[in-house]
Amino acid sequence: MRVACKTSGSTIVSSAMRFSVVAFIALAGEQSVAASAPDYPTKPVTFFALSGPGSGFDTTTRAVANALTKEKLVKVPLPIENSPNSTQAMTLAATRYKGDPYMISVNSIAGMFRYATGTVRFNHRDYTPLAALISTYYAVAVRTDSPYKTIGDLIKDLKERPEKTPICGGTSDDRVFYGAMFSRAGVDITKIVYVSYSGGGEINMAILEGSCKAAMNSVDEQLALVEAKKIRFLAVSAPKRYASEILKGVPTLQESGIDFHWANVRYAFAAPGFPDHAKAYWTDVLAKMVKTPTWKQTIAKYNWDDSFQVEGLNETLDKKQAVVTEILTKLGMTKKQ
Structure with a gap:
């Protein structure tokens, strides 16, 4: 009888403990997720320019970092990292930084070109597009x-x-x-x-x-x-x-x-697997940035058109990619299927 009672009591205690552990883990998880957004970012965020100084990638990446810093929209440093090779940089942005919430970059039709020609196997849907920023024309x-x-x-x-x-x-x-x-x-x-x-x-x-x-x-x-x-x-x-x-x-x-x-549309993006809390943070910060005096002065300086877009961005980029692929097909430059 005592054994049965102990067994019964042990079962009750064991079930209660299991319930308590599960509840604790769930609560801790909720607190962790809730805390991640206001605590982010906690260290410098690398602004990865996909080519060398003086390029459109470099100019736009630096312009964004400068506006965010000058307007005090981001409290951590935003160091610029240039790559001398755009093709390698576009691959690194998808591989080396995969899942990393501390890398932001800027892409454009140049990325669509490389995807259509097969020199880069990643297109905009393989990254995490954040916001279209500007359109620039050619001369x-x-x-x-x-x-x-x-x-x-x-x-x-x-x-x-x-x-x-x-x-x-x-x-x-x-x-x-x-x-x-x-x-x-x-x-x-x-x-x-x-x-x-x-x-x-x-x-x-x-x-x-x-x-x-x-x-x-x-x-x-x-x-x-x-x-x-x-x-x-x-x-x-x-x-x-x-x-x-x-x-x-x-x-x-x-x-x-x-x-x-x-x-040519230039848009901010992050690596594949970019955390949801980080994506929400950057889309919000960029939406605030494009309304600031610093950003408005910047687009006037470079004769850029304001093309800010978050909702439906993937679909907009899909259409642009289709046009780029069509033109390159006529030039005989698309990748062999």
Whole structure:
């Protein structure tokens, strides 16, 4: 009888203990999750620029970090880490930083280009997109003393003597721009001599040295040389002219007789497996940032368009990827299936 009683009592105590342990673990888990959001971040967050200094990735990444710091929206340091190789950087962002809540980066059509061509196996849905930030347009630039007065002059040479009319630009999204634009203008793009460079600084050097007749690049990456009157724009890919004093005299492609306009969207993203509390934190902080005076001054300085978007971002990027893949397929540059 005593044994039965002990056994019965032991069973009751054991069940109660099990219940208490489960309840304690559940409560501790809830407290841990609740505490993680207000306590985050507790150490520096690396802002990983996917290419070298002077590039669009670098400029945008630094602009975001600067605005967040200057407006005191983030209380921890935001150190910039540059990568000299965008292809490797896009892979590292998905592998080395997987699940890491302390890395933020910026991607663009350049990432879509690399995914379509097969040089990077990750697209936007493999990362954790946070928010679209800005759109930037492209320009066709020549040296100030170039004989080309209009983009029509350049197109004439590209049609009649393409082998003597080398052009230059970046390794990725600039190709999409020039391929689509000159195709619309009736140029045989397979005959164009195109020299690619890894960053905006190298492209600018090539146009200044005269090793290429014209440069294809985003407006913001070439703006400093325009201001210094070392280069000038023949046309821009925006749907309407810029309002700024320095660019308002530059015609659009459509005004120049080419029915085409094209924008590069730059968006903030994190690695795969980014924790939900960190995602909520950054989407909230970025939404506050784009309303600040510092950010508004920044987009005016670089002639960026405000394209902030969180809801439906993946779908927007899906559509952009489809266009990029279509253009590269026509250029014969998509990955082999």
